[in-house]
Amino acid sequence: MELRHLATFTAVAEEGSFTRAADRLRVVQSAVSAAVRNLERELGVPLFERTTHRVQLTDAGRLLLPEARRTLAAAAGAREVVDQLRGGLRGTVRLGMMQAQRASAVSVARLLAEFRAEHPGVEVELRVGASAAHAADLRSGRLDLAYLALPTGSAAGLDLLPLDAQNMPLVCASDHPLADRAEVELGDLADETFVDTPPDWGNRIATDRAFAAAEVARTVRYEVGDLGSLIDFVRHRLAIAFVPPSAIVKDVDLRLIPVRHGPVFRTSIAAPADRRLGAPARALLATAQRQASADALATEPPSTPQPPSRPGS
Template structure:
């Protein structure tokens, strides 16, 4: 059994398909299929159930997968030590980032720029998805780290280290009936149409929980897939939204504080519960925490 066989096995398991795994590994699909057949023959078990539509792990494959990941992580740790002895940190870090055009608050782009200056030999591959999906990707080993905004401080299989925190505010267009208020309560918004992002996004999760906690309901009239469009819908009077003040360019949009204890948008870096697996990921994690402590 070779490390390359385990790399192919993990890729097929994570991508849930031979062709996607081949794309990820930059090889032809026939090579992936041949490698898996050889590994299954060596191990004496079937690792995947193959149908015309999808590829699924067998029970044996699901048992083997964590051990394969641990073996690959141990091999990478050995490479990291060798790289450090040679005088430079190298490797690849898969980093999940949120979709947000942010003028303030924690910036993933600023993090990558600072890290590149410190560790030019490390390649960071950003992947952009919703916070809940990013957290699952870290837990399942598809990402090394992720910048997320989730209300839960503890998630199974993960550790969350806070990077920034801010209160959500009400965003309304100029001239709206609530635009001149010094503050508003969630109860004032029960009859307002909302524009919001999909259910896996951090801001949506936080907002839904805030309304549920007070026994209130709201109407999401528009669901869109980026924060810039959320702001634009508010700007043109189509709906209101709850947003962190750091999101986007808010020209022609009035931000009104929420009374009481407003829901908070907490940006964190998510890592496996036992910490980042590689030296490169650990270095990026440390840089993120240092920038957060410095208010960057």
């Protein structure tokens, strides 16, 4: 049984498509089909059910997939040991980045710059997408690490390293009836019209969960794919919105209103909980953890000096 056949089988299983697997492996589709046929012939069972519309694992394929992943991980570990003996870490890390990554405590560029200085032999492949999509890709093996903005309850099967948390204010036009309020509650917003991002974005998930917890329904009339457009809809009085404060530029035409028990935008870097990361991904995660610890120390308020105690007191 050849490792390349197992790698091809795993790619088809994770992508759900021979075409996408070929793109991922950077080979022609006929090579992917041939590798899978060879593996099926060797094992004596079909691994995929093929139709004109989709590719699905058979029962045998579902049993083989976790074993194939473990075998490939063991082989990668062996290569990593040899690479380190040769004088440096090598390999590739697949890192997911959010489409609107504006948390004040998160800088992908800073992370990659420090990591490249430490490990110049490691390539980092960036994939931009929504938080929920990255979570699914981590679970399936298509990503090694990813930045996410998901509540803990939406991150089953993942280990999260929290990086930043922002209470999202309500954003409305300066002449909106709520603009002069010092604070609002979610129940005050039941009859309002909202603009928001697609349902798989982190800030949308956090907002939907907050309204569900408060048992308040809301109307999202507009869905847009970037925070700049979302704020523009608010500025032109089409709707109101919840936006992480780090994404908002000060504007006299906008009002930011605190919300009691409102949504919280939490940014984390996530790894799959059910499999061991390769050495390059572990090294990148260690760099992220080190930066997060340094940032936390830098933002801690200074301790208040205590007056010296008097003798005998």
